[in-house]
Amino acid sequence: MAENETKPPRKPVKRPRAGMPSQDAAARRRNFNEVALGYPEDVAVAEAERCLACKNAACREGCPVEVKIPEFVAKVRERDFRAAYDLLKDTNSLPAICGRVCPQETQCEEKCLLGKKGEPVAIGRLERFVADWAMAQGKDEPPKVQPNGKKVAVVGSGPAGLTCAGDLAKKGYKVTVFEALHAPGGVLVYGIPEFRLPKRIVAQEIQNLEQLGVEVVCDVVVGRTITVDELFEEGYDAVFLGTGAGLPTFMNIPGETLNGVYSANEFLTRTNLMKAYLFPEWDTPTKVGKRVAVIGAGNVAMDSVRCALRLGAEEAMIVYRRSEAEMPARHEEVEHAKEEGVIFHTLTAPVRILGDDEGWVKGMECIRMELGEPDASGRRRPVPVKGSEFILDVDTVVMALGTTPNPLVSQTTPGLDVDKHGCLVVRDENGLTTRELVWAAGDAVTGAATVILAMGGGKKAAAAIDEVLRGKE
Amino acid sequence: MFKILKKRELTPVTKLFVVSAPMVARKAQPGQFVIIRVVPNGERIPLTVADADPEAGTVTIVIQEVGKTSRLAGAMDEGDEMLDFVGPLGRPAPLTGKGPVVLVGGGFGVAPIYPIAKALRAKGVKVISIIGARTEDLLILSEEMASVSDELLVATDDGSRGHHGFVTDVLKQLIDSGREIEQVIAIGPMVMMRAVGRVTEPYKLKTLVSVDPIMVDGTGMCGACRLTVGGEVKFACVDGPIFDAHEVDFDEAVRRGKIYAAEQRLAVEKMEKEQCGGKCACGCGGGR
Ligand SMILES: Cc1cc2nc3c(=O)[nH]c(=O)nc-3n(C[C@H](O)[C@H](O)[C@H](O)COP(=O)(O)OP(=O)(O)OC[C@H]3O[C@@H](n4cnc5c(N)ncnc54)[C@H](O)[C@@H]3O)c2cc1C
Ligand SMILES: Cc1cc2nc3c(=O)[nH]c(=O)nc-3n(C[C@H](O)[C@H](O)[C@H](O)COP(=O)(O)OP(=O)(O)OC[C@H]3O[C@@H](n4cnc5c(N)ncnc54)[C@H](O)[C@@H]3O)c2cc1C
Ligand code: SF4
Ligand code: SF4
Ligand code: FES
Numbered sequence: 115m116a117e118n119e120t121k122p123p124r125k126p127v128k129r130p131r132a133g134m135p136s137q138d139a140a141a142r143r144r145n146f147n148e149v150a151l152g153y154p155e156d157v158a159v160a161e162a163e164r165c166l167a168c169k170n171a172a173c174r175e176g177c178p179v180e181v182k183i184p185e186f187v188a189k190v191r192e193r194d195f196r197a198a199y200d201l202l203k204d205t206n207s208l209p210a211i212c213g214r215v216c217p218q219e220t221q222c223e224e225k226c227l228l229g230k231k232g233e234p235v236a237i238g239r240l241e242r243f244v245a246d247w248a249m250a251q252g253k254d255e256p257p258k259v260q261p262n263g264k265k266v267a268v269v270g271s272g273p274a275g276l277t278c279a280g281d282l283a284k285k286g287y288k289v290t291v292f293e294a295l296h297a298p299g300g301v302l303v304y305g306i307p308e309f310r311l312p313k314r315i316v317a318q319e320i321q322n323l324e325q326l327g328v329e330v331v332c333d334v335v336v337g338r339t340i341t342v343d344e345l346f347e348e349g350y351d352a353v354f355l356g357t358g359a360g361l362p363t364f365m366n367i368p369g370e371t372l373n374g375v376y377s378a379n380e381f382l383t384r385t386n387l388m389k390a391y392l393f394p395e396w397d398t399p400t401k402v403g404k405r406v407a408v409i410g411a412g413n414v415a416m417d418s419v420r421c422a423l424r425l426g427a428e429e430a431m432i433v434y435r436r437s438e439a440e441m442p443a444r445h446e447e448v449e450h451a452k453e454e455g456v457i458f459h460t461l462t463a464p465v466r467i468l469g470d471d472e473g474w475v476k477g478m479e480c481i482r483m484e485l486g487e488p489d490a491s492g493r494r495r496p497v498p499v500k501g502s503e504f505i506l507d508v509d510t511v512v513m514a515l516g517t518t519p520n521p522l523v524s525q526t527t528p529g530l531d532v533d534k535h536g537c538l539v540v541r542d543e544n545g546l547t548t549r550e551l552v553w554a555a556g557d558a559v560t561g562a563a564t565v566i567l568a569m570g571g572g573k574k575a576a577a578a579i580d581e582v583l584r585g586k587e
Numbered sequence: 588m589f590k591i592l593k594k595r596e597l598t599p600v601t602k603l604f605v606v607s608a609p610m611v612a613r614k615a616q617p618g619q620f621v622i623i624r625v626v627p628n629g630e631r632i633p634l635t636v637a638d639a640d641p642e643a644g645t646v647t648i649v650i651q652e653v654g655k656t657s658r659l660a661g662a663m664d665e666g667d668e669m670l671d672f673v674g675p676l677g678r679p680a681p682l683t684g685k686g687p688v689v690l691v692g693g694g695f696g697v698a699p700i701y702p703i704a705k706a707l708r709a710k711g712v713k714v715i716s717i718i719g720a721r722t723e724d725l726l727i728l729s730e731e732m733a734s735v736s737d738e739l740l741v742a743t744d745d746g747s748r749g750h751h752g753f754v755t756d757v758l759k760q761l762i763d764s765g766r767e768i769e770q771v772i773a774i775g776p777m778v779m780m781r782a783v784g785r786v787t788e789p790y791k792l793k794t795l796v797s798v799d800p801i802m803v804d805g806t807g808m809c810g811a812c813r814l815t816v817g818g819e820v821k822f823a824c825v826d827g828p829i830f831d832a833h834e835v836d837f838d839e840a841v842r843r844g845k846i847y848a849a850e851q852r853l854a855v856e857k858m859e860k861e862q863c864g865g866k867c868a869c870g871c872g873g874g875r
Contacts (some may be wrong), residue, residue, distance in 0.1 A: 144673040292805050296631070333673035336807055339610050360808040364820065371815055371839055372848050380809035388630070388803070394857050395631040397655060398803075399850035472869055473842040520807055522825070 115531035120579045124191075125130045129231035136450075143423045143454040146308045146391050150214070150446075154234075155193075158243040162190035165235045168227050173237060176225030179205045183222060183237055191239055202241060207280050208273060208569060210249060211260040213242025215306060215508050216566050217444045249318060250281050256325040262286035267350040269523065272300020272563045274556025275322060275356030277572035278579075283326040284358045285580050290350075292325075292334040298386060300358055301557075303564070305379070310447075313386075327463040337522035342530070342552060343476050351586075352551045352579045356572060357523055357539060359557035363515040365409070368466030370513075374403060378410070378418045378514035379389070402510030404428045407478055409464055410514035412443040416448060418512045419456050431457040432465040433464060433506070435483050435496045461485070461496065465503060467511055478506045521560045527552075535562050544578035545571055553579055589623075589672035592645060594665050600652045601695055602661045603637070608672045608860075609644030613863065614724045617702035618680025618797065618829050622805045624671040625663065628839070630656045634775070635699035636675060646672070649698030655854040663769040676805040677828045684769050686712035691734070691783055692755050692788065693719050693775025697728050699797060702776050704735040713737050715761070715768075719754035719775075721746035755782045759825070762790055770794065773832065777841050786831030794832040798823050800840055802846070814840050 136142070142149050153161065163188045172468040173183045189198035190211040202209045207442040216222075218238040226234035227536050248254070257276045264287050266280045271293040276380055279289045290461040297303055299316045320330065334340060336357075345353055362377035364370050381400065384390040388398035406422040411434040432451070434441065437460050452458070461483045466475040482502035485494035519536045529549040538547055538554045555571025557563055593605035611621060615636045622631045638647035652661040663669070680703050688707055692700035697718045704714050714738035721744045722725040735741045741749025742757050750757050754775075762768065770793040773783040780796040787794040800823050803809040805824040814821050817834035821827060 203588045294673070294674070295804065315811065333671050334610065335673060335676065338676060338806075339614060360806070362808070362809070362810045366820075371813055371843065372842060377810040380803060383809055391629070392628075394851065394854050396628040397626070397854060397856075399847050401846060401850075473839070482784065487763055522806060 126166045127160070129160065129164060131164070132157045132161040132237055132239075133177070134239055134503065136238075139388060139450075139453040140246045144426075146370065147448055152246055153239055154245045155243075155247075158190055158240055159193060160185045160239060161236050164228065166227055172225040172227055173222045173235070176222040178221065178566045179565075179573065181206050181222070182250040186244065187235065187237070187240055190244060195244055195247045197468050198244045202244055205242075206566075206569070207277050207573075208319055208565070210243050210245035210350060211273070211302060211311060211319065212566050212569070213238050213240075213245055213443075214311050217564060219445045221566070223484050228310070229327050247279045249315070252351065254322050254523065256322075257284060259284055259286050259327070261288060264288065264351045265349055266292070266352045266354065266583075267292060267345045268354045268356060269342075270300060270332060270356035270558070271298035271320075271354055271566060272292075272357055272358050272556060273302065274358070274558070274568035274572040275300070275354065277569040278354045278553075278555070278576045279327060279328045281479060281573055281576035282321050282579060283323065283328045285576075287583075289582075289587040291328060291330045292336055292340075293330065293332045293497075294335040294571055296332050298332060301357075301431070301503075305381045305414065305417065307382070310417065316334050336521065337526040342549070346551070352553065354575055354579065355523060355547070355551070355552065355554035355558055356556045356574070357520060358564045359382075359517045359519045359537075359556045361518045361520050361536075362513065363517060364513055365464065365515065367466050369469055369475070372467055372469040372475050373473050374509055375467060376513070377447070378408070378512050379517065381418055381512045382414070382421065382502045385425065391421075391425055400425065400465075402427050402474070405508045406510040406512065407433050407506060407508040408512040408514055408568055409433050409466075410516070411436070411443055411460075412514065412516070413443045413447060414445045414517075416451050417516050419446075420451055420454060422512070423454055423456065424508070427510070428456075429457060431459055431506075431508075433459045433462050433478075433480065435461065436493065437461055437485060438482045440493050443497075459506070461497070463498065464511075468505070475509050475511055475539055478508050478511060479503055480506050495565035517557075517562050519561070530537065535561055542578075543574065544576065545575040550583070576578065588668040588670065590668050591663055591665050595872065596661070597649065598725045600661070601649060601650070601727055603647060603649045603698070603727070604663070605645050605647050606669060606672060607644055608646045611672065611674045612639045612644045612646050613641045615639035615646055615675040616679035616698070617682065617706045619675030620805070620828065621648065621672055622676065622802070623648075623669050623673075625656065625660045625669055625684050627660065627670065628775035629670070630806070631671070631803060632656045632660070633799065633805060635797065636702060637698040638702050638705075638826055641668065644748075646674075649695055653694035654851045656853075658858070673805070676831065677824055678826070680706075680772065680797075680829050682706055682710065682712075684712070686713055686714070687737075687767055688717045689758065689771045690714060691718075691758060691771060691773035691775070692716070692732070693754055693773075693779040693781075694725070695727070696773075696775030696797075697732060697777070700772070701731055701735065701830070703772060703797070704732065708735050708737075715766075717754045717757045717761070718752050719743060719749075719757075721745065733828050753782070754779065755786050758783060759786050762787070762792065765846055768792060772796075777837060777844060779828050780832060781837035781841075784837070788833050795829050796832040797828045798830055798833065798835055798840055799828065800843055814843075858875075
């Protein structure tokens with residue numbers, strides 16, 4: 115690696131952060147093509163020139179997998195994209211995905227020194243540029259690995275499972291990934307829409323894994339089709355659980371079973387995994403009315419509301435009980451949603467959903483909120499304003515209120531403990547569960563979090579699995 | 588891929604398939620279901636396990652052709668492969684108690700009733716089965732049902748076989764005749780199951796039904812399958828699909844079943860046009 119080579123000192127170039135070329139808002143609000151188009155080469159190099167190449171690079175501390183940021187950015191500046199890609203891949207096995215979906219403003223870019231006074235280096239966009247460049251060059255060359263004769267079962271093919279599988283395969287393990295759905299990728303394929311993360315990118319990452327010898331078996335629901343104990347009986351030496359947090363939450367308000375009320379999971383799965391936006395060329399329909407309300411303000415809510423627009427809603431709105439400052443979604447997604455014409459009803463909470471005679475949604479009663487004292491999360495608690503109820507004219511409601519882990523595996527695996535939120539209990543930072551030789555990471559352990567955290571967890575677990583299984587020789 | 592080893596046409600619109608799915612076959616219990624997909628752009632549809640043979644690694648399903656996907660599936664042949672066949676999903680039928688049990692199967696519902704009858708008989712429970720259809724030609728699996736029932740009663744809407752009328756009439760007569768009945772399990776069209784519940788409720792006779800709402804994943808992830816049961820919202824794919832008939836809000840379930848009626852019609856019309864170029868007027872739905 116060229117990391118320690120001494121380079122002639124160079125001066126960072128002062129210039130504004132390079133904007134991201136994007137599809138025009140008026141056009142993109144009606145199509146599913148990717149919104150952010152990616153930096154052209156010259157723009158990427160110019161942006162990379164802004165980096166101060168800090169010695170104690172604070173940006174790295176902000177990244178959950180400690181991507182070698184100053185080093186890879188320097189390679190971009192030198193137009194040595196291959197080297198930049200290799201540096202990225204050292205710690206991040208899915209850079210084309212993270213560059214697109216990481217909440218950079220609260221991670222790497224938040225810590226960037228340049229951000230203290232002005233705008234941080236566009237680390238995520240550079241990461242995406244490098245990964246896209248590499249993909250355009252063709253497949254990754256699979257490293258030659260010596261099989262070590264041991265088998266590991268990975269349950270779930272989201273970022274946690276994929277990362278764990280890749281790392282173990284590189285170490286010579288025979289890895290089988292079991293996925294409940296008919297397509298691998300987890301939230302990356304069923305949740306995050308095409309316009310934010312094109313599915314060909316996820317497909318290519320999965321191909322890369324298969325090239326490493328990882329076998330991906332879909333249509334297997336662990337806990338139903340086969341249990342964790344049966345996996346051990348079949349000769350697997352260890353099991354990794356990357357089953358995510360797939361259970362939807364409803365509000366338990368009147369009217370939630372009316373026709374036209376969706377969980378975000380259903381709405382997004384129909385739209386993304388089942389490609390309802392291509393109905394009737396694809397067979398699965400979805401139903402989007404004229405006026406769609408999405409409850410919540412996280413990434414899931416933004417994805418839902420922007421899908422609703424693209425599926426033809428005349429008006430798509432966010433209904434959120436706190437104020438804009440508290441919205442948990444990535445900043446860029448909120449901006450994009452606004453540009454596309456999404457209406458934001460903040461400090462507003464649904465009280466009940468109203469139906470017509472046939473049982474279809476015809477409106478939603480809401481109440482205005484105001485912010486009171488800070489709650490346990492440190493955010494100011496929203497309290498209802500008495501007598502402020504009003505009716506929002508909507509015909510479709512999507513509940514995007516967060517998700518919790520699916521209990522199918524924990525219920526069918528004796529000795530596998532969960533906490534009161536249903537999250538798998540881990541005994542160490544590597545994700546060892548309360549069952550011997552069973553590790554877990556990602557949303558199944560943390561509750562709904564981020565792609566990069568799930569990947570980081572999968573990586574640590576792979577290292578731990580390797581250490582324990584090698585020790586057992 | 589999941590190969591079709593055997594196909595049997597039970598009626599012109601009801602097909603039985605024996606499918607090679609060893610992992611599912613090993614686990615499948617009466618009352619559980621699978622989700623299949625048959626074409627690359629296709630929908631996921633749930634179907635009840637009608638039989639399973641762990642040794643042979645096969646699962647039997649019975650498909651009634653109603654819309655696009657079930658027709659595409661029904662048109663498949665021996666040797667063809669289903670793209671996806673996932674399961675077993677849902678909770679097994681609770682086969683507790685001593686009986687006698689009355690099993691009621693209507694239309695394609697006779698197929699999922701069959702493994703329940705078989706399992707109950709194997710436990711030594713007395714089984715009285717009532718099966719029905721619109722007309723004799725649409726009645727399925729009557730011989731198989733006879734072989735696993737202590738008593739088999741048949742009803743057809745037009746009287747072409749057995750009782751002239753509904754399965755619910757036969758059930759009511761049976762109850763009124765004072766016969767000992769521990770519980771009733773009914774599977775069939777939603778309206779039939781609702782009617783069975785209405786018959787048994789005044790007698791406080793325990794009645795289970797297998798509700799079939801629209802589903803997507805079948806693992807508790809999407810909530811499409813939610814039903815109100817005993818005033819609480821349940822997900823049929825993980826909490827069911829078998830519930831107490833007297834607690835299920837059938838009116839809501841029937842209404843939710845119609846959410847995509849317009850789209851389903853569109854899909855079938857498009858398929859028919861494509862299959863016979865829109866020229867054919869035979870009414871077969873194209874393809875054959
Ligand atoms: C709509 C949406 C938008 C998001 N946007 C962002 C974003 O912009 N940036 C970001 O960083 N994060 C985002 N997230 C969060 C992020 O996607 C998740 O934190 C991440 O995917 C978690 O990864 P995972 O591997 O733990 O689980 P998942 O991605 O959930 O994958 C779990 C997989 O396991 C499978 N599975 C579950 N149970 C079983 C079983 N019993 N047997 C077999 N397979 C099973 C599931 O089908 C699934 O494929 C978003 C999430 C959603 C839903
Ligand atoms: C747990 C469960 C078990 C089932 N077991 C069987 C079985 O053993 N054999 C069988 O033939 N069918 C069974 N069904 C019903 C079967 O899934 C539907 O007939 C099928 O999904 C229709 O798909 P389609 O594309 O052909 O028709 P569509 O065009 O999608 O629908 C046609 C008609 O079927 C209704 N429908 C749509 N989806 C469903 C659904 N998921 N369930 C019930 N009705 C639906 C619609 O309201 C419409 O009236 C079961 C359903 C469930 C939920
Ligand atoms: S992986 Fe995410 S947090 Fe880490 S450097 Fe890349 S964009 Fe930033
Ligand atoms: S903190 Fe910012 S300026 Fe410093 S090395 Fe990291 S990206 Fe470059
Ligand atoms: S089918 Fe999705 S939760 Fe039941």
